[in-house]
Amino acid sequence: MSETSTSAADGLDAATPFRNRLAFDLDVDICVVGAGLAGLTVAREAARLGASVAVLEGRQVGWNASGHHLGTVLPGFGLPISDVIERVGLDDARELWALSKLGADYVRATATEELIPGIAMSEGALEVSNVDAGESLVSRLQILAEDFATEVEGWHVDHVRSVLRTGRYFHGIYFPKAFQIDGRKYVHGLAALATRAGARIFEETPVVSIDFSGIRKRIVTPSARLRATHIVLAGNIHLGAPLKRLSDTLLPVWRYAALTEPLGAGLGEAIAFPGSVTDSDGIDHFRIVGGDRLLWASPETTWGARPKRFGAAVQRRIATVFPQLGKVPISDVFGGAVGVTVHGMPQIGQLRKGLWVASGFGRQGLNTSALAGQLIARSILWGDDRWRLFSPFELVWAGGTTGRVAGHFISLWSRGASSAAGVLARYREGARAKERRREARLAEANLKAGTRGPPPRRPPGAVRPVPPPAPAVAEEGGDPYRGPSQESERIPGAGM
Numbered sequence: 001m002s003e004t005s006t007s008a009a010d011g012l013d014a015a016t017p018f019r020n021r022l023a024f025d026l027d028v029d030i031c032v033v034g035a036g037l038a039g040l041t042v043a044r045e046a047a048r049l050g051a052s053v054a055v056l057e058g059r060q061v062g063w064n065a066s067g068h069h070l071g072t073v074l075p076g077f078g079l080p081i082s083d084v085i086e087r088v089g090l091d092d093a094r095e096l097w098a099l100s101k102l103g104a105d106y107v108r109a110t111a112t113e114e115l116i117p118g119i120a121m122s123e124g125a126l127e128v129s130n131v132d133a134g135e136s137l138v139s140r141l142q143i144l145a146e147d148f149a150t151e152v153e154g155w156h157v158d159h160v161r162s163v164l165r166t167g168r169y170f171h172g173i174y175f176p177k178a179f180q181i182d183g184r185k186y187v188h189g190l191a192a193l194a195t196r197a198g199a200r201i202f203e204e205t206p207v208v209s210i211d212f213s214g215i216r217k218r219i220v221t222p223s224a225r226l227r228a229t230h231i232v233l234a235g236n237i238h239l240g241a242p243l244k245r246l247s248d249t250l251l252p253v254w255r256y257a258a259l260t261e262p263l264g265a266g267l268g269e270a271i272a273f274p275g276s277v278t279d280s281d282g283i284d285h286f287r288i289v290g291g292d293r294l295l296w297a298s299p300e301t302t303w304g305a306r307p308k309r310f311g312a313a314v315q316r317r318i319a320t321v322f323p324q325l326g327k328v329p330i331s332d333v334f335g336g337a338v339g340v341t342v343h344g345m346p347q348i349g350q351l352r353k354g355l356w357v358a359s360g361f362g363r364q365g366l367n368t369s370a371l372a373g374q375l376i377a378r379s380i381l382w383g384d385d386r387w388r389l390f391s392p393f394e395l396v397w398a399g400g401t402t403g404r405v406a407g408h409f410i411s412l413w414s415r416g417a418s419s420a421a422g423v424l425a426r427y428r429e430g431a432r433a434k435e436r437r438r439e440a441r442l443a444e445a446n447l448k449a450g451t452r453g454p455p456p457r458r459p460p461g462a463v464r465p466v467p468p469p470a471p472a473v474a475e476e477g478g479d480p481y482r483g484p485s486q487e488s489e490r491i492p493g494a495g496m
């Protein structure tokens with residue numbers, strides 16, 4: 001993986017302290033496996049609450065996704081909120097959403113210039129639709145604003161296009177309270193804060209096996225052994241040997257991003273939005289960094305590959321969405337593997353007494369790993385049992401190699417389908433504009449000729465008018481109280 005800092009401004013974290021590998025036996029209250037965002041947050045919070053904590057990291061702090069992301073912090077989960085409601089009901093969905101906001105608040109409170117110098121926080125995120133689906137946007141806005149007390153604004157297509165000069169995007173949802181930070185600075189800052197709180201971090205120390213049968217659990221590394229009352233598994237897809245069945249519940253997805261060279265004033269003309277932009281199909285995610293460089297994530301695979309291979313793909317994607325930028329020069333490409341669960345929600349909770357999991361954060365790991373860290377630390381030390389809200393989302397086998405292949409094709413198919421939907425939406429928009437121009441010419445000609453002209457044509461893509469259901473007529477010998485038939489009750493397009 002590349003060592004690029006997502007701030008573009010200052011490259012490598014030369015100040016990152018070297019943390020030794022564990023070479024002696026140790027007894028602690030809590031052993032955390034994995035020094036990514038999840039493991040480091042648990043460690044920091046548990047140490048702040050007074051526990052003795054050791055973090056064992058197989059490689060280096062933040063070498064994977066936690067040090068190679070785009071730094072966008074939004075409330076919510078990978079699973080759309082309507083699906084969460086469907087699964088757990090409105091009340092629990094509200095509580096889960098409030099927890100997701102708590103996670104985002106935690107990152108905001110931690111990512112300050114005082115605590116993590118150079119964190120480069122900027123405000124606001126925009127989720128844009130690449131199909132012309134105003135109604136679904138309105139219903140999402142209502143859910144978020146009214147049922148989930150989240151500050152959001154609905155942006156009309158003209159507003160979206162006044163800040164993103166492309167015909168690819170239609171409506172948008174603006175999150176004024178969302179923000180972005182420098183990803184690498186954050187994970188290394190978090191490690192420093194955990195250390196300051198008293199946690200001990202050991203790099204190059206892979207956990208090879210765990211005996212979690214007794215009250216004091218035993219953890220084995222190549223050069224030392226540990227005993228702990230609690231173990232927190234925060235190893236994402238790399239956990240492997242210590243609990244392979246847990247790794248098998250995650251579908252690994254490698255996501256790649258590129259940072260361009262400085263693009264000058266042309267970039268601001270194409271993109272006049274200072275925050276992060278994501279599209280509603282999860283294909284593109286981008287933002288401007290360092291004034292005139294573009295940070296853009298898009299390609300995904302279900303196997304690990306060298307990030308450099310995807311530079312040209314990002315370049316093509318940028319040229320497709322913003323053709324006015326042309327073929328932008330790429331300065332660096334990086335990537336990381338995220339663990340996606342079958343149900344789309346993270347794995348947060350206690351597997352058996354003293355054995356905890358904080359994993360499966362998928363593409364939205366900043367707020368969710370922060371919330372996991374707080375919940376688990378507070379549960380161990382204070383008995384806070386709100387992690388149980390995640391219990392309906394069980395550990396489900398992700399299908400092994402077959403699952404990866406299937407996942408790859410599903411991802412290709414859904415990306416293809418949404419890009420086809422985008423083409424159709426843009427075609428319809430073009431056709432509607434053509435139709436309006438034709439009608440205007442016709443009206444002008446009619447005005448000149450003093451005639452009224454034919455009624456306007458139904459615009460392409462408009463909903464076909466449906467005749468009202470026939471009133472129920474009491475037929476002779478029939479049931480006078482029979483309601484309308486199944487067919488007459490079906491709403492066109494609903495649930496298909």
Ligand SMILES: Cc1cc2nc3c(=O)[nH]c(=O)nc-3n(C[C@H](O)[C@H](O)[C@H](O)COP(=O)(O)OP(=O)(O)OC[C@H]3O[C@@H](n4cnc5c(N)ncnc54)[C@H](O)[C@@H]3O)c2cc1C
Nearest residue numbers: 034036037038058066069070071072207235238239365366
């Ligand atoms: C390109 C890209 C862009 C992204 N952008 C965003 C974004 O803008 N906003 C957002 O919210 N999320 C984003 N994400 C997702 C986010 O980065 C992840 O969800 C998050 O970093 C996952 O953190 P983690 O701690 O679970 O995993 P990891 O970062 O993978 O950390 C797990 C650690 O555990 C260690 N480990 C595993 N097994 C063992 C073992 N047996 N012994 C010792 N150590 C072990 C690993 O070495 C690793 O360091 C992005 C991801 C990518 C790849």
